[in-house]
Amino acid sequence: MDTPKVQVQIVERSDRVEAALRFAAGASASSTLSAALCYLCEQLAGMTASPVASVYVLEADHELVLRGNFGFTREALGEVRMKVGQGITGTCVETLSPVTVNDARLSEQFEYFPQLAEERYPAFLAIPLLSGPRPCGALVLQRETGPFSEADLLVSIGATRALTALIDAQVPAGAHLILRGEGNQRGRALGVGALLSRALPRRDPRKASPEQLTAAFAAEREEVLQLADRARSALTGPCRELEEICTTLTDVRLEERAQEHVAKYVPPSLALERIAAEVARSLAQHGPAARRGVDIEAYLGGVARRVAGIDQQRMRRGEMVISVHLPGIAALRSWAAGATGAICATPREDSTGGALLTALKMPVVWGVRDIFESVSQGDRIALDSDSGEVIVNPSAAQTAAWRR
Numbered sequence: 001m002d003t004p005k006v007q008v009q010i011v012e013r014s015d016r017v018e019a020a021l022r023f024a025a026g027a028s029a030s031s032t033l034s035a036a037l038c039y040l041c042e043q044l045a046g047m048t049a050s051p052v053a054s055v056y057v058l059e060a061d062h063e064l065v066l067r068g069n070f071g072f073t074r075e076a077l078g079e080v081r082m083k084v085g086q087g088i089t090g091t092c093v094e095t096l097s098p099v100t101v102n103d104a105r106l107s108e109q110f111e112y113f114p115q116l117a118e119e120r121y122p123a124f125l126a127i128p129l130l131s132g133p134r135p136c137g138a139l140v141l142q143r144e145t146g147p148f149s150e151a152d153l154l155v156s157i158g159a160t161r162a163l164t165a166l167i168d169a170q171v172p173a174g175a176h177l178i179l180r181g182e183g184n185q186r187g188r189a190l191g192v193g194a195l196l197s198r199a200l201p202r203r204d205p206r207k208a209s210p211e212q213l214t215a216a217f218a219a220e221r222e223e224v225l226q227l228a229d230r231a232r233s234a235l236t237g238p239c240r241e242l243e244e245i246c247t248t249l250t251d252v253r254l255e256e257r258a259q260e261h262v263a264k265y266v267p268p269s270l271a272l273e274r275i276a277a278e279v280a281r282s283l284a285q286h287g288p289a290a291r292r293g294v295d296i297e298a299y300l301g302g303v304a305r306r307v308a309g310i311d312q313q314r315m316r317r318g319e320m321v322i323s324v325h326l327p328g329i330a331a332l333r334s335w336a337a338g339a340t341g342a343i344c345a346t347p348r349e350d351s352t353g354g355a356l357l358t359a360l361k362m363p364v365v366w367g368v369r370d371i372f373e374s375v376s377q378g379d380r381i382a383l384d385s386d387s388g389e390v391i392v393n394p395s396a397a398q399t400a401a402w403r404r
Contacts, residue, residue: 019046025168032076036166037068044141044159046068048152052121052142056082056089057167058135059376064090067373071121071142074344075324080113081197082134087111092126093135098153100125102146111226123148124141127156129164136167177392180350182367183385184358188402189341191320193379193392195372196330197313208268208307209282210259215308216268219377220299221249227332231360239359241352245328247297258303268307272300291325292358294351298327315339320381322371324365325358326353335360341383343390345371 011017023043041053056064068082075277087095088107091098101107103122111325129137139160141148208216218256228246237244254275261271264354276297283293305312315321318336322343331353334342341363348354348366357364363385374392375381382391382402391398 016047016049019043021175023047023162024403026162032055032373033166034067038070038077038221040159040163040166041068041070044139044156048141049157050141050143050152053138054092054140055129055137056093056140057083057137058093060378063377064093064138065376067137073381075369075372076113078128078322078375079195079197079312079345081195081377082256084113088124089126089138089140093130093138093385096128096130096135098125098127098157100146100148100153106375122146125152125156127153127160129160129167131164131168132369134162138365139163154236162281177374178390179368179370179374179390181343181388181390184348184354184366186358186361186385187365188385188401189320189363189383190402191318191340191381191383193322193375193377193381194315194319194327194339195377196321196323208262212263213268213303213307214255215253215260219306220302224249224299224302224329224332225335230330230387231356235359237359238354241328241355241359244292244352244358245295245332248292248299248375250327251296254296258300261266269304272304272307276300291349291351294325294327298329303369322375325351326357328352328356331356335362341365341385343368343371343381343383345369 025038037055038073044060045053055068057067059065062084064082067303078261082090084090088099100126104124107121121142123143125141125148128135258271279296280293283290284339306339315337319339321334321339321342326344344366352365356365363383365388380393381392
């Protein structure tokens, strides 16, 4: 008797199946590393029903750099950085084990990056990317609520091989890469890339009293006002942006608001983080006034570091400042330290720092959107603010030409 024939069943292509098929097909061979990782993150987000998927790549100095993402702003690529062991992502790489938490805001390991506003998606699943026995990065999924299931974990672990292979094949190098933006017509500069971090310290080594918080505000304000006085003596005329920065420093409402939070037993660093977020939201729709939020965030970040006993990020002579937004306070410190120039991912009107450096005759190029995708900490940079041209890791011949 003949065996009955059974028709094959065509599997219905749900959104998750479609995403899995696209992930399996991979990104375009001509894509940059960041573009390819962003594409795969988008498919992983669909496969796991996660609003956010991110890939961090382990680069020089044990630094994890956000190189691929779906769900957050594109400007965060390359800017968000953390050390191995820092935060939830750094912990998964340090331990070489998956790490999950249902509400990261309650976790001691949580590190806050204001440009991500991760409090919207506090449920985390972080998985190390392994190339043989060594780590090469991390995959992070985020949702509004947890927990992540074992099925989510297995799908994500299975996806890491493709991500690792892509990273191994195309580690961001950027040699002799030419980028362009809008220059400030202040000539040329050479320097070593120094990427500004906007991470705010989340953990307090001790509880700060109201008096300690007041002292931290006073110390930060005094240091920056002294730098402002130095800048005034170097300027050839009035600088509106410098006065905007000083106005921010003397706004007593910021300290009053911080003391209100502390009086309610909110840890000082968390209180300052909340105020920075409140200001950013309130100023976001006010056009030119929105850039004041960038200066306030930098000011409160400096206060938070003093309260937590963490050193400020300092520029060194010969470094080239690289930032998404360039706060006026960071610009002042960079100028005083002997930085050679600055590159911003955003347009000139988005922050006060570039205009201040222009008045101080330092070369600046704005609107270089791909700068964080193309540069790693310590890369050599050649900047021409007359043409708006930026060369990453210039050759010896290009460097010689820049010095003429």
